[in-house]
Amino acid sequence: MENWYLLYSKPKQEARAQQHLANQGFESFVPHIHISKIRAGKTSTKAEPLFPRYIFLKADSDINLGAIRSTRGVAGFVKFGQTLATVPAELIRALLTRQIQLQQEAPEHIFKPGQQLDVLAGPFASLNAVFQQADGDSRSIILVNFLGQQVKLAINNKDLAVTPSVSSN
Secondary structure, three states: OEEEEEEEEOOOOHHHHHHHHHHOOOEEEOOEEEEEEEEOOEEEEEEEEOOOOEEEEEEEOOOOHHHHHOOOOEEEEOEEOOEEOEEOHHHHHHHHHHHHHHHHOOOOOOOOOOOEEEEOOOOOOOOEEEEEEEOOOOEEEEEEEEOOEEEEEEEEHHHEEEOOOOOOO
């Protein structure tokens, strides 16, 4: 009977361990999540493990523990006492399904280009601004009129709000 076991990898070696497990004929799974990060002023999206250092391994109940433990990138099995940790197949299916859904959904930013915003906090509080573009998941690049000049700023989204539209009645 095949079970899903939980392995612990060496730091940042999940992909290496998966590759070497696949070379031995094992099926493994490491759920990933896409994270936007800002480096040197540029936003990049990178896939990172949802559970860092953990690998789900599908194998028979009579597996050769020594062969898996000695696989490059693998630190060992997760155990409870002397019992190997197993994971229900339903959980693995749910994680696989959710990962596929996340890959198909494009992340949407809360503001739209050209949208009028109010700055709520910081040195530019109470100024009106225009949303220009997203700067990662939690920041926005905006344009504000300051001392007769248009200034481009990067501000946390929590410090911005959509300017309420004024209706004439």
